[in-house]
Amino acid sequence: MSTATDTKRAERNAPAGERVADWADGRLGIYTLAKANMRKIFPDHWSFMLGEICLYSFIIIILTGVYLTLFFTPSMNEIVYHGPYVPLQGVRMSEAFASTMEISFEVRGGLLIRQIHHWAALIFIAAMMVHMMRVFFTGAFRKPREVNWLFGFLLLVLGMFTGFTGYSLPDDLLSGTGVRFTQGAILSVPIVGTYISMFLFGGEFPGHDFVGRFYSIHILLLPGIMLALLVGHLILVVYHKHTQYAGPGRTEKNVVGMPLLPVYMAKAGGFFFLVFGIITVVAAIATLNPIWSIGPYRVDQVSTGAQPDWYMGFAEGLIRVMPGWEINAWGHTLALGVFIPLLIFPLVLGAIAVYPFIESWVTGDKREHHILDRPRNAPTRTGFGVAWLTAYFIMLIGGGNDIVATHFNLSINAITWFVRIFFFAGPVLAFIITKRICLGLQRRDREKVLHGRESGIIKRLPHGEFIEVHEPLSQGDLFTLTSHEQYEPIEVGPTVDENGVERKVSLVKKTQAKLSQGFYGEGNQIPKPTAEEYKEITSGHGHH
Amino acid sequence: MSSQDIPEENLPAEQGAAHGAAGHGGTAVVQRVDEDPFHDPGLPAHKPRIQDIDERAAKRSERTVALLFTLSMAATVAFIACFVVFPVDKLVYIWPFGRVSALNFSLGWTLGAALFFIGAGAVHWARTLMSDVEVADDRHPIAASPEVKAKVLADLAAGNEESGFGRRKLVRNTMFGALALVPLTGVVLLRDLGPLPERKLRETLWDKGKQLINMNTHEPLRPEDITVGSLVFAMPEGLKHDDHDFQIQIGKAALMIVRIQPEDIKDKRELEWSHDGIVAFSKICTHVGCPISLYEQQTHHVLCPCHQSTFDLSDGARVIFGPAGHPLPQLRIGVNAEGNLEALGDFDEPVGASFWERG
Numbered sequence: 001m002s003t004a005t006d007t008k009r010a011e012r013n014a015p016a017g018e019r020v021a022d023w024a025d026g027r028l029g030i031y032t033l034a035k036a037n038m039r040k041i042f043p044d045h046w047s048f049m050l051g052e053i054c055l056y057s058f059i060i061i062i063l064t065g066v067y068l069t070l071f072f073t074p075s076m077n078e079i080v081y082h083g084p085y086v087p088l089q090g091v092r093m094s095e096a097f098a099s100t101m102e103i104s105f106e107v108r109g110g111l112l113i114r115q116i117h118h119w120a121a122l123i124f125i126a127a128m129m130v131h132m133m134r135v136f137f138t139g140a141f142r143k144p145r146e147v148n149w150l151f152g153f154l155l156l157v158l159g160m161f162t163g164f165t166g167y168s169l170p171d172d173l174l175s176g177t178g179v180r181f182t183q184g185a186i187l188s189v190p191i192v193g194t195y196i197s198m199f200l201f202g203g204e205f206p207g208h209d210f211v212g213r214f215y216s217i218h219i220l221l222l223p224g225i226m227l228a229l230l231v232g233h234l235i236l237v238v239y240h241k242h243t244q245y246a247g248p249g250r251t252e253k254n255v256v257g258m259p260l261l262p263v264y265m266a267k268a269g270g271f272f273f274l275v276f277g278i279i280t281v282v283a284a285i286a287t288l289n290p291i292w293s294i295g296p297y298r299v300d301q302v303s304t305g306a307q308p309d310w311y312m313g314f315a316e317g318l319i320r321v322m323p324g325w326e327i328n329a330w331g332h333t334l335a336l337g338v339f340i341p342l343l344i345f346p347l348v349l350g351a352i353a354v355y356p357f358i359e360s361w362v363t364g365d366k367r368e369h370h371i372l373d374r375p376r377n378a379p380t381r382t383g384f385g386v387a388w389l390t391a392y393f394i395m396l397i398g399g400g401n402d403i404v405a406t407h408f409n410l411s412i413n414a415i416t417w418f419v420r421i422f423f424f425a426g427p428v429l430a431f432i433i434t435k436r437i438c439l440g441l442q443r444r445d446r447e448k449v450l451h452g453r454e455s456g457i458i459k460r461l462p463h464g465e466f467i468e469v470h471e472p473l474s475q476g477d478l479f480t481l482t483s484h485e486q487y488e489p490i491e492v493g494p495t496v497d498e499n500g501v502e503r504k505v506s507l508v509k510k511t512q513a514k515l516s517q518g519f520y521g522e523g524n525q526i527p528k529p530t531a532e533e534y535k536e537i538t539s540g541h542g543h544h
Numbered sequence: 545m546s547s548q549d550i551p552e553e554n555l556p557a558e559q560g561a562a563h564g565a566a567g568h569g570g571t572a573v574v575q576r577v578d579e580d581p582f583h584d585p586g587l588p589a590h591k592p593r594i595q596d597i598d599e600r601a602a603k604r605s606e607r608t609v610a611l612l613f614t615l616s617m618a619a620t621v622a623f624i625a626c627f628v629v630f631p632v633d634k635l636v637y638i639w640p641f642g643r644v645s646a647l648n649f650s651l652g653w654t655l656g657a658a659l660f661f662i663g664a665g666a667v668h669w670a671r672t673l674m675s676d677v678e679v680a681d682d683r684h685p686i687a688a689s690p691e692v693k694a695k696v697l698a699d700l701a702a703g704n705e706e707s708g709f710g711r712r713k714l715v716r717n718t719m720f721g722a723l724a725l726v727p728l729t730g731v732v733l734l735r736d737l738g739p740l741p742e743r744k745l746r747e748t749l750w751d752k753g754k755q756l757i758n759m760n761t762h763e764p765l766r767p768e769d770i771t772v773g774s775l776v777f778a779m780p781e782g783l784k785h786d787d788h789d790f791q792i793q794i795g796k797a798a799l800m801i802v803r804i805q806p807e808d809i810k811d812k813r814e815l816e817w818s819h820d821g822i823v824a825f826s827k828i829c830t831h832v833g834c835p836i837s838l839y840e841q842q843t844h845h846v847l848c849p850c851h852q853s854t855f856d857l858s859d860g861a862r863v864i865f866g867p868a869g870h871p872l873p874q875l876r877i878g879v880n881a882e883g884n885l886e887a888l889g890d891f892d893e894p895v896g897a898s899f900w901e902r903g
Binding site for chain 1: 582583585586587588641649653655658660664669674676679681682686738740741745791792795798827832835849850866869870896897898900901903
């Protein structure tokens with residue numbers, strides 16, 4: 001009884017913060033939530049900060065985007081400009097363009113916020129790609145994180161389209177040209193192309209609707225979906241607990257690092273301000289999309305060197321280098337020259353979405369993986385990743401073929417042919433070279449484990465021979481360099497059983513075995529040193 | 545999936561099993577050291593930083609962090625001052641950036657500094673003063689235990705039993721039907737997003753007798769206005785810049801006109817449809833609809849700056865390079881009674897990008 005009154009008195013005397021927390025706990029259960037998460041352990045590595053850049057640039061985009069909506073007029077009504085920017089006075093333009101001019105020249109700080117918004121968008125998508133590279137090359141997409149990989153992939157794709165609808169809003173000559181290209185591409189879709197175009201633009205291009213429609217897609221529909229995916233992505237990161245690199249004391253059953261409170265609150269929270277601060281300074285000194293010098297959109301005008309934002313450069317490349325194939329038959333036209341790029345675009349993107357499922361099928365591995373691979377220890381995966389990136393960057397060159405031609409004094413025709421050939425040849429070469437480099441690095445690790453580190457000390461033996469002294473690795477290094485897993489390739493097994501009866505092996509099974517050989521068969525990974533090999537060498541007999 | 549039946553021994557051993565249970569100097573590790581030269585030595589001992597052992601160094605870090613936070617405060621004050629002081633239209637020269645808006649430039653640097661120094665302070669605090677002892681936390685399998693799974697399945701079965709979901713198939717199937725159909729209302733509602741294509745993409749404002757109006761001077765074009773080597777853009781008579789549908793109409797009717805020596809015109813029909821070597825082609829690229837603007841007067845090639853499709857205007861606007869799929873449509877022109885250039889009809893094929901119904 002006395003303890004009950006004591007508790008009551010203690011509650012009354014508790015500090016104000018605690019009393020507020022008690023109030024919230026009684027309604028939201030915050031203590032239980034905090035118990036599980038406040039001291040949550042996160043491992044430390046510079047590459048884990050890439051995802052943070054994505055998150056923070058997304059927050060920056062939302063903050064600055066909300067500000068921009070306060071001044072932007074998403075309307076295609078035509079007006080004559082009478083603002084302070086003299087060169088455009090008297091020019092006809094849409095209200096969307098005019099309000100963007102107003103944000104840039106009349107609203108104090110408006111230009112800065114507009115620039116931060118656009119810069120953050122470019123950085124957001126670049127950061128997502130680099131973050132995905134980290135996840136891909138370290139195998140962080142493996143079970144149980146495949147779904148989170150898909151969330152991330154969707155964020156990348158939606159981010160690209162949010163970016164596209166966003167930079168089309170000012171209705172300037174450059175972005176309008178991009179929208180025109182989109183409309184032309186839509187027209188190439190068999191059967192329904194003209195209908196989609198009419199419905200999207202409210203009639204013929206450009207019409208009076210697309211800015212308003214892109215506006216609601218850009219500020220509500222796509223960011224809403226992205227926000228939901230982002231929350232899901234983060235919840236899963238917390239739920240799965242972060243992956244970690246191999247090292248002493250780190251296993252599949254633990255996570256080693258520092259607690260959220262206080263270290264990561266300070267580091268990650270501080271990093272938000274670092275990212276925001278740097279983007280702000282970049283926005284202040286490097287002007288993007290100067291719509292005042294580009295001018296308002298006119299469907300019959302264009303400027304040279306027209307380029308989309310970088311993340312659309314891949315699609316731009318596909319459309320530029322594709323030969324102009326066109327089939328006319330039975331009163332219909334199939335514009336393959338435009339439609340094929342339109343199909344390749346999602347296929348190339350989709351390849352990275354499905355990769356985790358292909359790899360887990362090839363390995364047949366159903367276990368959870370929390371220790372990250374070093375890229376060298378998964379040569380085939382690393383090779384695929386680099387091949388994909390090679391195709392992507394070659395198409396980026398294709399998308400900027402005019403810029404490359406003018407800057408390097410090259411023939412645009414030659415660049416186009418280079419891209420046509422190397423879109424196919426480049427990834428193959430990249431795959432072979434990457435795989436060889438990975439295997440070479442695996443051999444070096446093996447060397448290091450068995451013979452120690454080269455010390456740079458040359459010793460002369462009594463009989464005159466010179467040798468370099470190798471220092472043995474520390475136990476931690478020995479463990480780290482040998483802790484990776486090596487899969488045995490799957491065998492189809494004998495096709496005839498012991499009684500000579502033919503055993504049916506399905507095509508799926510054969511493909512799986514074939515792929516497994518390609519991933520893990522002989523010559524596709526270097527066997528890591530065994531304890532016996534190590535003991536034989538270190539016991540003194542195995543002199544090198 | 546067939547991979548289910550891969551024997552366990554083909555999978556590499558779990559890390560823990562191969563190298564002994566990793567712990568922090570647990571007995572299990574010690575036992576296996578002799579057998580496995582690659583065993584996990586466990587978490588390395590914490591290496592203290594200078595701030596951990598020297599209170600003066602810690603004080604120095606404390607002052608640095610406080611200084612960074614103070615700099616941020618100063619930058620915020622400076623931001624407000626710049627906002628008030630600099631007029632929005634003031635330009636200043638700052639090397640190496642050139643002429644920049646004083647307001648934009650100063651706001652950017654001060655806001656950037658105000659944000660950056662908070663981050664720098666927090667990170668420096670975390671790196672030098674907060675504990676950097678690494679701790680290990682256990683992971684638990686994501687998948688539920690068999691008991692939990694059995695309980696969930698039993699609950700589901702109970703729900704199924706109590707609702708009769710599986711038993712009363714008529715109810716279930718009609719519900720699926722209703723749920724499948726109801727989104728159709730949303731699809732139907734989208735119908736009025738735009739009109740049907742009909743013949744909209746096949747027709748332009750050009751018609752028999754419509755004069756060619758110079759885009760720049762807004763005067764009717766006369767043959768003598770067009771000299772060899774020049775490129776002139778024209779629109780149809782009657783179209784005004786302030787027309788409600790100006791953009792839509794010019795997007796189809798935009799015309800480019802050049803004069804080529806008649807003997808240089810290789811295409812027979814092109815020569816027939818020209819007037820005295822003056823030829824008029826659609827300005828809208830047949831690839832994806834950009835306006836074509838780059839003319840090379842010696843070769844009579846025009847290049848679309850968007851995707852580099854190149855057309856030979858002396859040979860029926862044939863595609864000679866790039867992704868366009870067919871030549872630019874030609875407009876048949878002549879001269880009217882006043883001596884002005886006029887169209888002798890609309891284009892005989894749709895202008896711009898190809899589409900399914902183009903034929």
